[in-house]
Amino acid sequence: MAKRIFMSTGEVSGDLQGSYLVKALLAQNPDLEIVALGGERMAQAGAKLLANTAAIGSIGLVVEALPLVLPTLKIQRLAQQYLQAHPPDLVIYIDYMTPNINLGLYVRKHFKNIPTVFYIAPQEWVWRSNPTNTRRIIGISDLILAIFPVEAEYYKSYGANVEWVGHPLIDIVQPTGSPPDLRREQGVVPEEKVVLLMPASRTQELKYILPDLFRGARMLQERLPGLRFWLPLANPKFKETYIREAQTNNLNITYLPSCDYTALSAADLVVGKSGTVNLETALLKVPQLVLYRLSQATYLFLKYVVRFSIPFASPVNLVTMEPIVPEYLQEGTDAENIARESYDLLTNTARRETMLQGYDRICEHLGSPGVLRRAAAQILKLL
Known part of the structure; x- marks a missing residue:
């Protein structure tokens, strides 16, 4: 029976990085079923889109985030219902800090034995403003795949299981024409x-x-x-x-x-x-x-x-x-x-x-x- 992976990300950048990862996973195991909160790029790469979150994202506080609260909560409920009906074999989070922390806490509570991976963890290693968020990120992650060395060092200093894999753009960025x-x-x-x-x-x-x-x-x-x-x-x-x-x-x-x-x-x-x-x-x-x-x-x-x-x-x-x-x-x-x-x-x-x-x-x-x-x-x- 095919293994099922559930991926969760948001915003344009998360959709882009998620699409690269979907392609890489399917290249190594074409039989995987990947269901995702993401965008059209992830869908084109081979993921089954549960909800489109590519347009949901802001930087800031209430002024920027308020219009996105209800759409985000609606998608979170949809994701929880899907997970209850179709428990995955593994969950991957990509950036998208607050929604992914909330989803991760839900997964930890209801699906204790499902392994979880945070790929491109939120930039708490830059902000260093809330140690609670850092501990939550680590708490919902069996493995953090870091793209920057300083990111890996930061999360390791808090006791996380971290592997530095490098930045995916190294594989991607090259002109396709002249x-x-x-x-x-x-x-x-x-x-x-x-x-x-x-x-x-x-x-x-x-x-x-x-x-x-x-x-x-x-x-x-x-x-x-x-x-x-x-x-x-x-x-x-x-x-x-x-x-x-x-x-x-x-x-x-x-x-x-x-x-x-x-x-x-x-x-x-x-x-x-x-x-x-x-x-x-x-x-x-x-x-x-x-x-x-x-x-x-x-x-x-x-x-x-x-x-x-x-x-x-x-x-x-x-x-x-x-x-x-x-x-x-x-x-x-x-x-x-x-x-x-x-x-x-x-x-x-x-x-x-x-x-x-x-x-x-x-x-x-x-x-x-x-x-x-x-x-x-x-x-x-x-x-």
Whole structure:
């Protein structure tokens, strides 16, 4: 009888990482049945989708999270009902901290003998703000598969059973086409510069980051009249807003149907929000500027009430805990800063070279190829 694995994740990034893991598991055991809370990428990879959680996720507190509470609770109840009716042979959690902790506590209470794995554990190793969450993550996990060495060290220090497998992007990130060919197809002549804009994967990012990003792009265009912008339109719910803002700022812009690794490689600079795309950009050796912004209410609460602070926001800088790429957060994401910093990254050869050298150091800390194969093997061994 085929073994059944239940996987739980949320948001666009979780769906992406989950899809890689689904493919790796099925490559080693095609008879597996994988049922998931995830997104379309996981479904395309071979998982049976119980509910779509790819659009459910926020960074922040009540202001950002409140609209997602009821959908999340509904999906949690659905997952619990499914688990009761169809107990799996193993459960995998991917990031998505609060929902996965709640689901994990439920699994521990009702299915004590089912092995559990946390793959890409929540970034408590960065925040270090709530030891209770760290202990809960460890308590619901028979095994944590870490993607960063510092992540593995952190959870081990709390007594967790941890294996460092490396970062899955090592296996994934490579252009599928020719970047020079793409530039020619888009009518970019050799002397022209291309800036790829990556404003959002969440609605809140669209609201807080996009206006200043596009105003900054307009100011940059005024300083470099021959500049070209590329903007991926992969997410249909953001499309109208993107186009309207681009037209308002009169940008010299080309819309791409998606943002693949060829497009990232073909750009001279990537400017966008903090997230997985930062590491992808680093692995492709393209200079970048990272932005992030929360609602003002959340920011003030974190700063003055919780006194919450992190060393860096971008995963690029977190790998070696050094400022390899510039980060502009909260008030720093204003248009003037974006334009000034982007101009310098496009024209300052020495600074670009320093950033590329930093990327080389990052690669040394992300592991060797075969990450997904190793992760799948560890999971199947536990199964």
